[in-house]
Amino acid sequence: MRKVRVTRTGRDGAIEVGFFFKSIDQLLDPEDPSPLPERELTEFAEEYIASYLDGYSIKEIVGITIGLPQESLTPDIVALLPETIRQHFSFRIADLDDDRRVSLREGRISLVLAAFNAGVAILFVVVFAGYLDGPVAILLTGMITILNWVTAWDTYEYFIYNYRREIRKHRIYQKLAGIDIQVEGW
Incomplete structure (x- = not known):
């Protein structure tokens, strides 16, 4: 036990x-x-x-x-x-430092993906939304909205929760x- x-x-x-x-x-x-x-x-x-x-x-x-x-x-x-x-x-x-380095890289990638998806959403609204009508417009708008929500949430979760937890664990191990x-x- x-x-x-x-x-x-x-x-x-x-x-x-x-x-x-x-x-x-x-x-x-x-x-x-x-x-x-x-x-x-x-x-x-x-x-x-x-x-x-x-x-x-x-x-x-x-x-x-x-x-x-x-x-x-x-x-x-x-x-x-x-x-x-x-x-x-x-x-x-040293293991925690390596984990944090890898995690920070993943956080940066998440941030780049979130920015790219936001750019796609803006491009869609500005350029294509006026030309599309009906179910196709609704479907594409929904897909882009979900894509942006997911990448924004992943980035937010990383920087607000995961990275803070890694820093805290590192400080405890140092102590x-x-x-x-x-x-x-x-």
């Missing part, structure tokens, strides 16, 4: 969040043979920690606590786990790459 107990401690506008995992394999990828601190987090742990912190103002988060069963903790794990987590998120920032991390047993 993938349940993680989460605690939140806030004082003086600062927040510390605790993530208490059921096992070390829920946090660290059991298939990664690398020693700490090069070992990777599981996809579940990475997404869980980042998405949970997404609910807070990044500036307010001062630290996180990682809780693991006491029997799975050794002095080496306690000493190296904070750096392991920071290195993981630091490494993943996690340098945040104070405590390890404790439960």
